[in-house]
Amino acid sequence: MRIGWPRRVSAQVLLIQVLITAGVTALAVGLFLAPLSRQLDQQSMRRALAIAQTVAAEPQVAQALLTSRPTPQGPVQAEAERIRLATGASYIVVMDVHGTRWSHTDRSRIGGHVSTDPSVALGGHDIMQVDSGTLGRTARGKVPLRDAHGRIVGAVSVGFDYTGMRARLLAVVPLLRYAGAALAVGVLAALWAARRLQRATHGLAFADISALLDEREAMLHGIREGVVALDPHGRIRLVNDEAQRLLGLGAQDTGRPLEAVLPPGRTTDVLAGRAGGTDLLTVSDGRVLVANRMPTEGGGAVVTLRDRTELELLGRELDSTHGLLEALRAQDHEHANRLHTLLGLLELGLHDAAVDFLAEVADAHRTSAEEVAERVRDPLVAALLVGKSAIAAERGVTLRIAQDTLLPDRVVDPRDVVTVLGNLVDNALDAAAGEVEVELRAERSTVLLRVGDDGPGVPPELRGRIFEEGWTTKEPPAHRERGLGLALVRRLAERYGGTARVTARAGGGALFTVVLPEALMAGDLAPRQDTAEQHRVLVPAAGGGDR
16 A cells, blocks of 8 residues: 555644654754763773773783783783773773783683784873774773883773663663653644644645635635625724725725724624624615625624615616606696596587686696796706606695795706605605605705605604614515615715704604705806796606605
8 A cells, every 4th residue: 555645734734743743852862862972982981091091000010911921821811800800891901012912801812913903002102992893892992001111012902892881871861761751742742733723624635725715716806796704803804806896995904903994884883793684784985785794613704795786776767767657647647637627628618618727727837847947946856846746746745845945056966966855755755644845955055955744753762773774664665675765865965074864843744954065066046047848857766765
């Protein structure tokens, strides 16, 4: 069976940690034993040299060397063996100037030539070395042997067995046991770390993790949903391209707290988890977003964001179309009644009455349109009010323009005013019992909008929540969500630096007040020469109500 490198990350880490632990342990032991071994070698060689000097200093040894022959029973062998046994040396060899042994542990080698070079000692110098001879590898010391007149007559060599020195080294070093214990502890720690790593990586290999990271990057930056990952402390860990576009963030915001990169509001509350639920609606920089927050292990979270702005625009266009159809249907119903009345007058032969009836109807319609055009001089806003008047009449509600209403034709962006006014009027028509009053006034460059109704009103405890995204008391239609109209009103007001609030109306009902600073261009309030026909176009509001 072929043994190869493991694929799993945990197994690779375990093997690497075991190898590192074993290598560090062996290195530590080696660094400790190397100088200790040299120290023991030096100690043994100095001891051997000292014994050799002691033997050479004995005058009877030199005298016996000069007066006897090299035999196993000779006086030199006897004296050398006595000293060897007393000192524990492995051998003591006494030789003459020719290198002939006069003593040896192995008596049979007496009279033979020494196995190592004695020239240094015979030359008058002491020497310490570790060398191999007839008794194996030994730590030895050699000194010259002199007679009574100081002449060199031979040499003395003393040695200690090197194998015994190793045994002593191992015997006096308990570090090896400690090193083995440390190695065992290191292996167990590495095994524990590898098990934890295996659980954390789900047993994946490095190649699998790399592939998953590549796929994650491609997925996060390729999908059309925003993804924001948060750590347990609320800091941004990851934000993909779509989330950067939707929230106005950048790559430099990674690692910063959520509250430091987003303004206070519902969007921040949804992302931080302070608003619970699924498919939560929020508005960020004019975009309608649907957010879902999923907690992760460890206290973090992943938030997904879907851009519903286009869908909301389509829904509002559908609402506008429905409003246009309702206005046309109301006018059709009204015209049908008038035609039936006119037909009856003609059949009865009351031709003068028929003429008077037509003149009265035409004058009434023209008077109503001209009244709106005179007070509201912006074509889009005036057309919106004319269209809403027809819808209100169909519902049996009177849409009245306040006497103080006067809006010049210098609105910076009429579409924003149409959005605000349309949502407020739709809310009022839904809640009104019989009357809705609209007031539009210009104060220098500021537009002031007031829409009141005689409905049940808004309780004081709900007046702060009524402008929140997703808050509504109505059943949502099939094509879009409710609870965005008043939120958009507040967002538009805040974008202009203004306010949106609701209070109680005198006489009962609700009164919505929106202030739009800098919504008018510089100019005067001189009346324009517009024809009433310009204001007879029905343009329903962009968006439905929320109450």
